[in-house]
Amino acid sequence: MNTLSYGLLSLLTRNSRTGYELMQNIQPFWQAKHSQIYPLLAQLEQKGYVEFVHVPQSDKPDKKVYSLTDNGREALKKWIAQPTDEPVVKDELALKVFCIGLVDKEQARKVLHEREVYYQKKKERFAQSFERIKQDSAKPLEELEIHDPLFGLYVLIQKATLKADADLVWCEWMKSKLK
Amino acid sequence: MNTLSYGLLSLLTRNSRTGYELMQNIQPFWQAKHSQIYPLLAQLEQKGYVEFVHVPQSDKPDKKVYSLTDNGREALKKWIAQPTDEPVVKDELALKVFCIGLVDKEQARKVLHEREVYYQKKKERFAQSFERIKQDSAKPLEELEIHDPLFGLYVLIQKATLKADADLVWCEWMKSKLK
DNA sequence: CTTCGTTATGTCATTATTGACATATCCATT
DNA sequence: AATGGATATGTCAATAATGACATAACGAAG
Structure with a gap:
């Protein structure tokens, strides 16, 4: 589990979100493209830290709305207690x-x-x-x-x-x- | 040529430096390990943007002191005129x-x-x-x-x-x- | 006397990240 | 009518970056 994965879980503590929204919402803390987010979400789902419901849409493409599981919440708590990496800047x-x-x-x-x-x-x-x-x-x-x-x-x-x-x-x- | 390579050239505008010093001095702007710096310096040398002199030391390991060439300086000027990427933060x-x-x-x-x-x-x-x-x-x-x-x-x-x-x-x- | 940190350079397998491709619909602009 | 941007998900090859290994000599702390 890398930091970005925990970041996705962090966002899900407040709201259920689609992969696309997660990609947008995480930008202020961690810049990542959708091509990195989607595979990580699949991993998180396999681990049982998140689950999703399929939401069909007529005007826009269908979406998957992800939410945090109890397992995911426990993993997050453990992560917070771990030492924190210093911020990385590339300017x-x-x-x-x-x-x-x-x-x-x-x-x-x-x-x-x-x-x-x-x-x-x-x-x-x-x-x-x-x-x-x-x-x-x-x-x-x-x-x-x-x-x-x-x-x-x-x-x-x-x-x-x-x-x-x-x-x-x-x-x-x-x-x-x-x- | 990636941004980090230009960053190394930037540092060399003020002083000649060893790979080890470059690795240390670039940290405030761009966090990178020596394992990334040394191969880039070899590339820059091959392109003729930097040159180095071998400095033997008795108490510490020998070092290579890199300095910027005129070609390197020209490359830097062109880079400055290019559009600048927004800062990347991972926090x-x-x-x-x-x-x-x-x-x-x-x-x-x-x-x-x-x-x-x-x-x-x-x-x-x-x-x-x-x-x-x-x-x-x-x-x-x-x-x-x-x-x-x-x-x-x-x-x-x-x-x-x-x-x-x-x-x-x-x-x-x-x-x-x-x- | 041994271990650890600093200086100094280097390689390489693994992991992280990007950029390009792919598909599909809607809306606004040209 | 065509182009481009937003929404929405996904894959994959290429590049960026890390962590571990390797070598070597010094000084300091235990």
């Missing part, structure tokens, strides 16, 4: 910035601008996520307790927002350096 | 936090504490990096221009520091939630 932009002095300011600004747009979109997405869970939640978000099903999502969006802010502050600072 | 902790409600507060605190130590160490490392380049630099860091060889390093440490701060703010906030 092409950072590598380019390291040797940005090779090109002129004009081009450096272009490289930076691309990424600034990306960070801004990211921040907007998180703001939308906050809105969505605010509507789902009975209580004000600040009062959510650890066992509230929305808690995990809330604290992660909080973290992502803090990071996106840090990225944007850096972009502004960097732009002033390239004037 | 096991984030996945655990998503379903942290499965365990009790005590265990959740334990999981968080592990990572807090990690973020603190990270911040210290960046503070040390700042100290080091301050000593290397003739000017105050704030006045570095894009073509200064220290510029890329300076802006990256700035970014990493901002991010580490954001992570620590989140840890504090999270701890207050787990009281």
